[in-house]
Amino acid sequence: MEYRQFGKTDLKVSVVGFGAWAIGGPAQVGDMAIGWGPSNDAESVGAIERAIELGINFFDTADFYGLGHSEVLLGRMIGNRQDVIVASKTGQKIGDNGNVAIDYSKKHILRTCEESLSRLRRDAIDFHHLHVARMQHLEQGECIEAMEQLVQEGKVRYWGISLNTFAPEPEADFFLQHQIGHGFQLVFNVINQRAAGIIERARNAGYGVIARMPLQFGLLSGKFAPQTTFHPEDHRAKRLRPEVLERALSDLQPFAEMAKSKGVTQAQLALSFAAHYPGITTIIPGIRTPYQAELNAEALLALNADDMAQLSLLYEEHLADLMSFLETAG
Numbered sequence: 001m002e003y004r005q006f007g008k009t010d011l012k013v014s015v016v017g018f019g020a021w022a023i024g025g026p027a028q029v030g031d032m033a034i035g036w037g038p039s040n041d042a043e044s045v046g047a048i049e050r051a052i053e054l055g056i057n058f059f060d061t062a063d064f065y066g067l068g069h070s071e072v073l074l075g076r077m078i079g080n081r082q083d084v085i086v087a088s089k090t091g092q093k094i095g096d097n098g099n100v101a102i103d104y105s106k107k108h109i110l111r112t113c114e115e116s117l118s119r120l121r122r123d124a125i126d127f128h129h130l131h132v133a134r135m136q137h138l139e140q141g142e143c144i145e146a147m148e149q150l151v152q153e154g155k156v157r158y159w160g161i162s163l164n165t166f167a168p169e170p171e172a173d174f175f176l177q178h179q180i181g182h183g184f185q186l187v188f189n190v191i192n193q194r195a196a197g198i199i200e201r202a203r204n205a206g207y208g209v210i211a212r213m214p215l216q217f218g219l220l221s222g223k224f225a226p227q228t229t230f231h232p233e234d235h236r237a238k239r240l241r242p243e244v245l246e247r248a249l250s251d252l253q254p255f256a257e258m259a260k261s262k263g264v265t266q267a268q269l270a271l272s273f274a275a276h277y278p279g280i281t282t283i284i285p286g287i288r289t290p291y292q293a294e295l296n297a298e299a300l301l302a303l304n305a306d307d308m309a310q311l312s313l314l315y316e317e318h319l320a321d322l323m324s325f326l327e328t329a330g
Contacts, residue, residue, distance in 0.1 A: 001055030001297065004281050006208035009158045009182050011085055011126060015275050016296055017058035018051050019212065019284035023073055024066020026233035030099035033238070035066060036286070037231035041073065043289050048077040050290035052084065054297035060185070060210065060284045062089035062131055063116050071119035079121040087185075087210070088116050089131035089162055091143070104130065104137035109146035113155055127208075128156040129185055132164055138174050147181070158182040160207070163195070166327050172198045176205055183208035188280065190255055190270050191216045191248075192323050193315045196277075203279035211283045214274040215267060216326075219248050222256060222266030244329045251322040254314055264301060272301040273311050 002015040022036040023044035048059075059078065061070045071088065078084050090112045095101025116125060128150065130143055137143050150156040160183035163171055168186050172195075175181050184202055186195045188211040202209050215221050217236055226246040230237040240248075252266075259269040274283045285296045315323075 002300075003057070006127070006158075006281050007183055007202075008206040009127075009208060011158065011208070013058040013085055013208075013282045014056045015282055016056055016271070016300065017060055017210070017282045017284040018048070018056050018293070019286040020059055020061040020070045020074060021065045022286045022288040023047065024061075024068075024070035026231075027065075027067050027069075028233065029067075029094055030097070032100055033233050033235045034064065034100065035233060035235065036288070037234035039288055044073050045077055046290045047287050047293050048074065051287060051293040051297065052078075054293060056293065056297055057083065058085045058087070058282050058284070060087045060212075061120075062092075063112050063119075064089070064092040064131065067094075068115070068119055071116055075119050075121035080123055085126045086120060086122060087127040087129065088120065088125050089129050090116070091131040091133055091137075102133075102137075104133050104140070104143040106142040106146040106149075109143055110150065113146075113150055117155060124154055125156050127158050127160065127183060129160045129162050129181075129183070132162050133171065134164070135170050135174065138171060144180060160184055162186075162212070163198070165192070165213075166194070168195050168198055172202070175207075176201055179205075181207070183210065183281075185210040185212055185284075187211070187213045188277065189214050189216050189274055190220055190311055190315065191252075191319050191326070193312065193320075194323070196312075199277065199279040208281045209279055211274045211277070211280045214271050214283045214285050216270075219245075219252065220255070220266055220270035222259070224249065239329075241329075244326065247325060248322060251319060254318065255311075258310070258314075262301075267295070268299045268301055269311075271296065271299045272303050273308065275300050276303050276308065 003012045025039040027035040147159040160181040162185040259266045
């Protein structure tokens with residue numbers, strides 16, 4: 001396993017991390033599924049154990065994943081181990097009307113950090129980030145004050161922001177211009193390369209970068225067919241409807257052919273592209289079984305400059321339109 005320095009921090013993270021959203025299990029808020037369908041805690045525990053055995057030392061969760069259950073499982077298996085790095089997020093909650101709501105008030109952030117620490121069984125969260133906060137929250141300033149207070153109190157070591165999936169620029173600009181925080185989490189994969197400019201600027205400014213969704217909800221795994229269906233408690237049941245899958249898989253044919261020509265799986269090629277993109281520190285594919293931990297930990301290929309350029313060109317000439325379609329469809 002390769003390890004990289006996370007920006008200017010003293011955190012040294014595995015290039016392949018552990019995305020812990022799915023192990024939170026099924027969770028419903030109002031009429032919205034916020035999980036990946038049913039999960040098995042015994043398998044999740046085995047996945048965490050196997051990931052650590054394989055050298056994965058970076059685990060990314062959030063207080064909203066499984067409404068806290070993801071943090072509970074990580075707390076049970078990792079606890080206060082200092083050789084494992086744990087990141088979490090805050091800012092989402094169940095609103096008074098029973099639906100998903102956001103809260104970036106100082107009071108909320110301070111309180112939920114205490115709750116996360118209790119579930120995680122840790123003295124401090126290694127990297128805590130705002131869960132897709134928007135410009136109005138940053139300009140209001142309470143969320144920044146709260147994060148800086150938590151660092152001063154030793155409850156958070158470093159902090160940053162998880163950027164919006166489709167329009168990450170404004171919030172990233174705010175952080176970079178004001179030189180606040182220590183890292184970004186953003187979406188970056190073969191289908192969505194909108195954050196390429198941010199990644200370069202973040203690298204130059206000394207920020208760590210976490211790439212989420214390296215497989216774009218599984219579209220880049222090569223495992224889906226147009227008729228693939230998802231459990232009603234899996235958020236993809238609404239995002240990846242049959243007509244969406246049909247369009248996406250058709251547009252991804254050149255990518256599938258590239259993987260085939262190299263004698264590798266589509267997932268290997270997709271993960272390797274994100275992991276080797278200049279400026280990305282770690283990628284966090286979702287992992288929920290020991291087998292998935294093994295596949296992801298051993299997936300990375302040595303892509304050359306021509307390979308990387310070919311995948312960037314594929315996005316510019318073909319897949320950017322697919323990304324726009326997915327934005328409106330999901």
